[in-house]
Structures are given as C-alpha cells and as structure tokens.
Amino acid sequence: MVRKIAVNVARLVIAMTFILSGFVKAVDPLGTQYKIVDYLKAMQLGTFVPDFLTLTASVLLSAVEFGLGICMLFAIRRRLVSLLALCMMIPMTALTLWLAVANPVTDCGCFGDAVTLTNWQTFTKNVVLLGCVAIVRYRPLDMMRFVSKTNQWIVTNYSMLFIFAVSAWSLYDLPQFDFRPYHVGTNILKGMEIPEGAEMPTFETTYLMEKDGKRQTFDIDHYPDSTWTLIEANTRQLTKGYEPPIHDFYINDIETGEDITMQLLEQKGYLFLLVTPHLGSADDSQFDRINELYEYSRDHGYRFYGLTASDEKAIGQWRDMTGAEYTFCQSDETVLKTIIRSNPGLLLLKDGTIVRKWSHNNLPQLDEEQANKSLEQLDIGHLPKDTTPRKILDIVLWYMLPLFLLTIADRLWAWSKWMKRKEETNKIFKLLRKKKMRKKIVAGNWKMNLNLQDGVALAKELNEALAADKPNCDVIICTPFIHLASVAQVLDANVIGLGAENCADKEKGAYTGEVSAEMVKSTGAQYVILGHSERRQYYSETPEILKEKVQLALKNGLKVIFCIGETLEEREANKQNEVVKAELEGSVFNLSEEEFRNIVIAYEPIWAIGTGKTATAEQAEEIHAYIRSIVAEKYGATVADDTTILYGGSCKASNAPELFAKPDIDGGLIGGASLKCADFKGIIDAWKK
The missing domain is CATH 3.20.20.70 (Aldolase class I)
Structure with missing residues (x-):
C-alpha cells in the first residue's frame, strides 16, 4: 500500500510538472524557439541550425512534454511512458547541471515566462523529478488508471490535437496567455518605476556606426553626428540592483539618436507602435492593412511609429516595398521580441498603457463607418473583454471538461462491468x-x-x-x-x-x-x-x-x-x-x-x-x-x-x-x-x- 501511494504521488508530481511545462511552451512557441536559439548560441551552434528547425523543435518539445504528462496522469501505456520520461529526464538533468555551473543562459525557460527559475533552482527541480521518474519506472503498473485501456486512445489523440492546435493558433495569432511584462493592461511607465531607496542597476547602451566604410562603436555620451549611419544598438547590464519588470525598454530617434521613450509614453492619448524586430524577415503580406491603419491614425491625430532593431538600409527597403510613410525608431531586438510574438506586430497604447495587441495575421480592419469614428468610440480603443479568467474557462470547456466527462463515464462503465463480474462469480447466478x-x-x-x-x-x-x-x-x-x-x-x-x-x-x-x-x-x-x-x-x-x-x-x-x-x-x-x-x-x-x-x-x-x-x-x-x-x-x-x-x-x-x-x-x-x-x-x- 505504501509503495503504491509513493508511486502514484510521484506520478502526479511528474504529470502536473510536464503538463504545465508543455502547455506554457505551446502557448508561446516563439518564446520557446528564442530560448532554444539561446542554448545553441551558448554551445556555439547558433549559425548551424536554421530557424524553421528551431521552431519545429519548439512545437515538438511542448507536445512531447504535454503528451507525456497527460499519459502519466491517466496511466496510459505505463511501462513505455515511464521509460520515455526517464530517457527525457536523464539528459535534461545533465543539461541543467551544466547551466547551473557554467551559467551560459540566465533562465532555462522550462516554464516559459510563466514561472522564472534560477539555473540552480531548475537543476534542483530536475533532480526531484528524476527521483520521481525512477520511482514510477521501478513499479509502473502500480499507477492507478483513470481511464480504461480501451478508451485511452481518445485521451491521447484528443490531447495531441489540442496541444498542436494551441501551438498553431499561438503562431498564427498571439499567445492566449501573455506572461511577459508587456501584456495587455500593463502601463509601461509604471513597469519601469523603481521604488524609492532601491539599489539601482546600471546599463550601457552602445551603438555600432558606419561612415565611409569604417565601423566604430560609440556610447550615448559620445554619439556621433548625422554623417554616421547606425548599424545596430546593444544594451547590456553593468551592475545588478533592483530590476523593475520593464527595465530595458527604450525608443531612440534614428536620425538624432535621441532617446524619446519618455516623450512618447508620457504624452496623453493613443499611440500605435508597429513592432518589427527584423525588417528583413518581417511578413509583408498585410502591409496594405498596416498602411490603412497608419492613415486612420494620421486622420484622427494619433501618433504612429515603427520600432525595429534593423538598420537604416533595411528600413529603406521596407519603405520601398510597402510604401510605408510612418516614422521608424530604434529599439533593442530582444525587447521587441518580448513585447509581441509577431514580426510585425501592432500595439495600441493609451496614456502609456498597452490597450491592444495584434499579430500581422489578425490586424483590425475598419470599414467606412468605423474609419470615421475615433478610437474612443470603437471597441479596439478599449481593453478587451476576454479576461484571463475567461480564457481559463475556455480551456476548461474545450479541453478539461470533455476529458473529465470521459473519465466519469469510463469509471461508471468500469464500475458496472465490475458489478457484472462480481455477479457472475456468484455460483448460483x-x-x-x-x-x-x-x-x-x-x-x-x-x-x-x-x-x-x-x-x-x-x-x-x-x-x-x-x-x-x-x-x-x-x-x-x-x-x-x-x-x-x-x-x-x-x-x-x-x-x-x-x-x-x-x-x-x-x-x-x-x-x-x-x-x-x-x-x-x-x-x-x-x-x-x-x-x-x-x-x-x-x-x-x-x-x-x-x-x-x-x-x-x-x-x-x-x-x-x-x-x-x-x-x-x-x-x-x-x-x-x-x-x-x-x-x-x-x-x-x-x-x-x-x-x-x-x-x-x-x-x-x-x-x-x-x-x-x-x-x-x-x-x-x-x-x-x-x-x-x-x-x-x-x-x-x-x-x-x-x-x-x-x-x-x-x-x-x-x-x-x-x-x-x-x-x-x-x-x-x-x-x-x-x-x-x-x-x-x-x-x-x-x-x-
């Protein structure tokens, strides 16, 4: 009895961890891809692996983790699943030991942006999980089934369909759950505030400039004149201190090099920000709709800026290709990827607060009547009504409720079969x-x-x-x-x-x-x-x-x-x-x-x-x-x-x-x-x- 309790407790710990880890990765496959790229760069392999492979690996990793968690939860293919979990945890534990010792990446990303762990915390977590997997692997048949063997295929197929659908939707549109500091409803200025008396971190921003074929790096105090062309800007932290949720967000005027972050955020009213971390790889299929929104903002007196980490040459090519008339500003590539998981993606701010986010696949389209109205009069000018509790309810209704009902029906059926067997073992019967x-x-x-x-x-x-x-x-x-x-x-x-x-x-x-x-x-x-x-x-x-x-x-x-x-x-x-x-x-x-x-x-x-x-x-x-x-x-x-x-x-x-x-x-x-x-x-x- 004690052994079975231990096996089933260990099984539930593994299942819940894998399900959570797999789900948050599936919700944000691009974020997981960025983390995989960080690992590859730390291993000096970044230039050898193309983006489509890292994105595929991101989607498959989330599906494998989620699938193993569900199979462990419902005790499906107990011997095989416990073996696969062990085969997964051994290299993962070794990897996180390397991360803890060498610290090439500050955050392992095992729970995406939902839960941030230090590398040593991650290693400790994996050691505990490895111990749980070893217990389950020793006695896999002690795991109690929640669904009978004949109905297990429904759980596995439905779970795989669900998790791939979550990843596909998040790639097409935006993550259903945004755990990052720039989620809808965030006031960027407040996110940048540092409490009085807190220890201040220090940062350094450097600019790689080019003139007459010669490249040189400058800091903010020695920013050159306009005869130099900006190649890229990089920000790094020099000393640690209190780090506010938003600490590396900036907007620089490309022509003057001036930091206009506070100027834009402190002004009252609406502000459109078209976020394009890399203009060279940005999707240009919706540029007509982007231009229409720019024209709408101009007609109504709203500010509209493009934010990118690309250089002026790439900006010029984008303008030539799309006919863009809006002003581009410079920002940090990592920050832009963190702000929105779309290239390009569109933000709408009001008084410094993020009101809406759209991927390039789901940009708002205004008809003639709506185009004549102000944002105050339109739904898109206000915070969305689909709150986090509502999104959680959708997940429950679309995924957890069907599986819960299947489990109840299956257990009732199993109980009736057990009663029938008991009845038939009666000699008189x-x-x-x-x-x-x-x-x-x-x-x-x-x-x-x-x-x-x-x-x-x-x-x-x-x-x-x-x-x-x-x-x-x-x-x-x-x-x-x-x-x-x-x-x-x-x-x-x-x-x-x-x-x-x-x-x-x-x-x-x-x-x-x-x-x-x-x-x-x-x-x-x-x-x-x-x-x-x-x-x-x-x-x-x-x-x-x-x-x-x-x-x-x-x-x-x-x-x-x-x-x-x-x-x-x-x-x-x-x-x-x-x-x-x-x-x-x-x-x-x-x-x-x-x-x-x-x-x-x-x-x-x-x-x-x-x-x-x-x-x-x-x-x-x-x-x-x-x-x-x-x-x-x-x-x-x-x-x-x-x-x-x-x-x-x-x-x-x-x-x-x-x-x-x-x-x-x-x-x-x-x-x-x-x-x-x-x-x-x-x-x-x-x-x-």
Missing part, C-alpha cells in the same frame, strides 16, 4: 445463467468401432429410447465415415444430431483415402470432431493442419467439436492452462466472433481417456472456468457465456451428475460408454438429476 443461455450437450464418439450393421442398429436403438424418453439436453453421435449416410436415414434430427469423427484439411483433389468436409456435410451430418488427442498423437495433426480443417468445416456449414487437453506429464508439471490456451490460439482463436459461435469446445484430459482415471469434478471445473476466461479475453464475456464446453475423460453414468452440476461444465464427449445404449442414456439422464 452462474448456474442459472448457464442453464438459460448455453446448450447442454452429450456427444458420443464411437471411434473405430462397430461395423455398418451394428452401428445402424445402435443408432436405431438410441433413437427409439430417446424418442420415448425425451432428454434434457442435445444429443449427438459421431460415427466413422462409413456409417454416416446410413445412420442419417434412421435418426430423427430433432432427437439426435449426427457428426463425423474427422474431416480432411483439403477441399478436394488427389488425396486418396481422405474425406472432405463437403462430403461429410452431404451425408446429413451437422457436426465434426476435430483436434482429438488421438488424431494429434497418432496422425501428427498440427495446429496449422487443424486450423485448415476448422475453416473448411465451417465453410461447409458444419459445427465443430474442437478437442483440447493435456498429457499426464503436462498436468503434473502444472502446465495444463498454457497447453489448452496454446491449442485454442493455434487453431480457433483466428476465427471471427460469428465463426467462433459455431465451435463447441471439448476438454479431454489425455491422461483420463480410456484409462479409467477421471479428473475430479473440482479439477474439471477449474480448467473449464479457465478455458471460458480465455475465450472471454478473446471474444468478450457474452461469447464466453454462450460457448458450450464439454468434458471428455472417462465420463460414466456414475460420475456424470457430479460433473454436470458444475457451472462451467456443459456436458460430455463420451467415448467407450457411448457404444451401449443403456450406458450412453445413463449419462444423458444425468441432466435430469
């Missing part, structure tokens, strides 16, 4: 069900006995005796081939069924001495015995041969009495269960459910056939119950309950009542005792006792 549903059969196997005249005479005698004293079960006699046609003429098919003792494994052809299933059927027989131990032993009939015989018999409309059973050596080695299972799997478990319903199973302990030895009623019931259970595993409980299983092993009138009283014994396949009318009828009459 099983007896009643058996008597109601399954056929009771006593079948005689004459083997190689009786000439034609004696066989016909015995058939007549049996027919008269049973016609006069109706049996409480179905009766079948299986005779040698030579008797079939003649015996069929003297039997009343409503009283006694007729069967053959064998048939060929070939349909027709040059097989001297063989009798096909079609020939057997043509005599008037309805049954055929296949797989008898004597055929297996003396004529080397293999499971493959018997499989062919069964198929041909069923094809020709014969019902099959299929024999299985173990030798004395196998019984003494306690291998009887695996023997009978292998014989069924080898020859009849390939059948469809509809075909299998024409199979009658006859269990014959080989050590009790013709030896005078008989399995005790308890031994016979035990193996019959096992046979029924493996039929249930293959075809379901309903088919198993309907399958007639006969006992064949020195069954006599004296022991038949005790054997037939067992709930899983549905009659007998009788050998020597079927050659005399009185003996055979004594066994048949056991069903009346």
Whole structure:
C-alpha cells in the first residue's frame, strides 16, 4: 500500500510538472524557439541550425512534454511512458547541471515566462523529478488508471490535437496567455518605476556606426553626428540592483539618436507602435492593412511609429516595398521580441498603457463607418473583454471538461462491468445463467468401432429410447465415415444430431483415402470432431493442419467439436492452462466472433481417456472456468457465456451428475460408454438429476 501511494504521488508530481511545462511552451512557441536559439548560441551552434528547425523543435518539445504528462496522469501505456520520461529526464538533468555551473543562459525557460527559475533552482527541480521518474519506472503498473485501456486512445489523440492546435493558433495569432511584462493592461511607465531607496542597476547602451566604410562603436555620451549611419544598438547590464519588470525598454530617434521613450509614453492619448524586430524577415503580406491603419491614425491625430532593431538600409527597403510613410525608431531586438510574438506586430497604447495587441495575421480592419469614428468610440480603443479568467474557462470547456466527462463515464462503465463480474462469480447466478443461455450437450464418439450393421442398429436403438424418453439436453453421435449416410436415414434430427469423427484439411483433389468436409456435410451430418488427442498423437495433426480443417468445416456449414487437453506429464508439471490456451490460439482463436459461435469446445484430459482415471469434478471445473476466461479475453464475456464446453475423460453414468452440476461444465464427449445404449442414456439422464 505504501509503495503504491509513493508511486502514484510521484506520478502526479511528474504529470502536473510536464503538463504545465508543455502547455506554457505551446502557448508561446516563439518564446520557446528564442530560448532554444539561446542554448545553441551558448554551445556555439547558433549559425548551424536554421530557424524553421528551431521552431519545429519548439512545437515538438511542448507536445512531447504535454503528451507525456497527460499519459502519466491517466496511466496510459505505463511501462513505455515511464521509460520515455526517464530517457527525457536523464539528459535534461545533465543539461541543467551544466547551466547551473557554467551559467551560459540566465533562465532555462522550462516554464516559459510563466514561472522564472534560477539555473540552480531548475537543476534542483530536475533532480526531484528524476527521483520521481525512477520511482514510477521501478513499479509502473502500480499507477492507478483513470481511464480504461480501451478508451485511452481518445485521451491521447484528443490531447495531441489540442496541444498542436494551441501551438498553431499561438503562431498564427498571439499567445492566449501573455506572461511577459508587456501584456495587455500593463502601463509601461509604471513597469519601469523603481521604488524609492532601491539599489539601482546600471546599463550601457552602445551603438555600432558606419561612415565611409569604417565601423566604430560609440556610447550615448559620445554619439556621433548625422554623417554616421547606425548599424545596430546593444544594451547590456553593468551592475545588478533592483530590476523593475520593464527595465530595458527604450525608443531612440534614428536620425538624432535621441532617446524619446519618455516623450512618447508620457504624452496623453493613443499611440500605435508597429513592432518589427527584423525588417528583413518581417511578413509583408498585410502591409496594405498596416498602411490603412497608419492613415486612420494620421486622420484622427494619433501618433504612429515603427520600432525595429534593423538598420537604416533595411528600413529603406521596407519603405520601398510597402510604401510605408510612418516614422521608424530604434529599439533593442530582444525587447521587441518580448513585447509581441509577431514580426510585425501592432500595439495600441493609451496614456502609456498597452490597450491592444495584434499579430500581422489578425490586424483590425475598419470599414467606412468605423474609419470615421475615433478610437474612443470603437471597441479596439478599449481593453478587451476576454479576461484571463475567461480564457481559463475556455480551456476548461474545450479541453478539461470533455476529458473529465470521459473519465466519469469510463469509471461508471468500469464500475458496472465490475458489478457484472462480481455477479457472475456468484455460483448460483452462474448456474442459472448457464442453464438459460448455453446448450447442454452429450456427444458420443464411437471411434473405430462397430461395423455398418451394428452401428445402424445402435443408432436405431438410441433413437427409439430417446424418442420415448425425451432428454434434457442435445444429443449427438459421431460415427466413422462409413456409417454416416446410413445412420442419417434412421435418426430423427430433432432427437439426435449426427457428426463425423474427422474431416480432411483439403477441399478436394488427389488425396486418396481422405474425406472432405463437403462430403461429410452431404451425408446429413451437422457436426465434426476435430483436434482429438488421438488424431494429434497418432496422425501428427498440427495446429496449422487443424486450423485448415476448422475453416473448411465451417465453410461447409458444419459445427465443430474442437478437442483440447493435456498429457499426464503436462498436468503434473502444472502446465495444463498454457497447453489448452496454446491449442485454442493455434487453431480457433483466428476465427471471427460469428465463426467462433459455431465451435463447441471439448476438454479431454489425455491422461483420463480410456484409462479409467477421471479428473475430479473440482479439477474439471477449474480448467473449464479457465478455458471460458480465455475465450472471454478473446471474444468478450457474452461469447464466453454462450460457448458450450464439454468434458471428455472417462465420463460414466456414475460420475456424470457430479460433473454436470458444475457451472462451467456443459456436458460430455463420451467415448467407450457411448457404444451401449443403456450406458450412453445413463449419462444423458444425468441432466435430469
């Protein structure tokens, strides 16, 4: 009990961590891509891996983490999932140890921007997770399932569809959850404030400039004149101190180099900022709509600026390509990527507060009536109504609620199945069900006995005796081939069924001495015995041969009495269960459910056939119950309950009542005792006792 509790607690810790980590990465795949690029740069591999590969890796990483978390939560493919989790955590723990020691990247990004951990905190977290994974991997089957095995595919497929949809939507539009300092509703000025008395960090901004083919770096105090061309600007922190949420945001006038950040943010009213970290890789498919918004802002007196980290050459190319008339300003590339996950993306600020964000795929489109209204009169001029609680509710309704309902329905179904199993283990119920549903059969196997005249005479005698004293079960006699046609003429098919003792494994052809299933059927027989131990032993009939015989018999409309059973050596080695299972799997478990319903199973302990030895009623019931259970595993409980299983092993009138009283014994396949009318009828009459 303690072990199972430990495994399931560890499983839940892993599941919740992986789900959270995978989801926040899927919500912000570009942010995860930027972090992957940081890792590659730290490993000196940044120039070798193209952007599409890092973005693909970002999406796949989030899907793998989320998928493993869901599978761990619902205990799906427990052995495989625990192994995959271990294979993932070992290199991840080693990687975070390197991060903690070398500190090439300040934030591992394992929870995106939702939760920021130091590298040592990340390493500690991974050590704990690795320990949890090791516990789960040691005893994966101790994880309790929340959804049955048959319904697990719904959970995995739905979860993968959901997480890929989240990533796709976040790439097309914007992340549904914005954990960064520049989320909608943030006042940038307040985000930059430093409390009174706080220790101040220091930063240095440098500018790479070019003039007459010569490049030189300047700081803000030595910014050159306008004859120099700005190549790029970089800001780095010199000393640590209190770091406000927004600490590296700036807007520089490209022409003068002047910092106009406060000038723009402190002015009252609306401000459009078109954010394009790299103009060379910016999507230009919506430039017409951008220009329309610029014209709208100009007509209504709103300020509109482009922010970029690109140089003046790239800005000129953008203007030539799009016809842009708005002013461009310089800002830090990393900051711009942090502000909005779109290139380009559009921000609307009012009094320094971010009111709206749009990706280039979802820019607002104003009709003629809206274009004549001010932003105060339009919805886009106000904070959106889709608050974080509303977004969380959407996630619950679209993902968690369906899975919760599936789990409840599945557990109710599992409970009803458990109740049904409990009910069916009740001996009284099983007896009643058996008597109601399954056929009771006593079948005689004459083997190689009786000439034609004696066989016909015995058939007549049996027919008269049973016609006069109706049996409480179905009766079948299986005779040698030579008797079939003649015996069929003297039997009343409503009283006694007729069967053959064998048939060929070939349909027709040059097989001297063989009798096909079609020939057997043509005599008037309805049954055929296949797989008898004597055929297996003396004529080397293999499971493959018997499989062919069964198929041909069923094809020709014969019902099959299929024999299985173990030798004395196998019984003494306690291998009887695996023997009978292998014989069924080898020859009849390939059948469809509809075909299998024409199979009658006859269990014959080989050590009790013709030896005078008989399995005790308890031994016979035990193996019959096992046979029924493996039929249930293959075809379901309903088919198993309907399958007639006969006992064949020195069954006599004296022991038949005790054997037939067992709930899983549905009659007998009788050998020597079927050659005399009185003996055979004594066994048949056991069903009346």
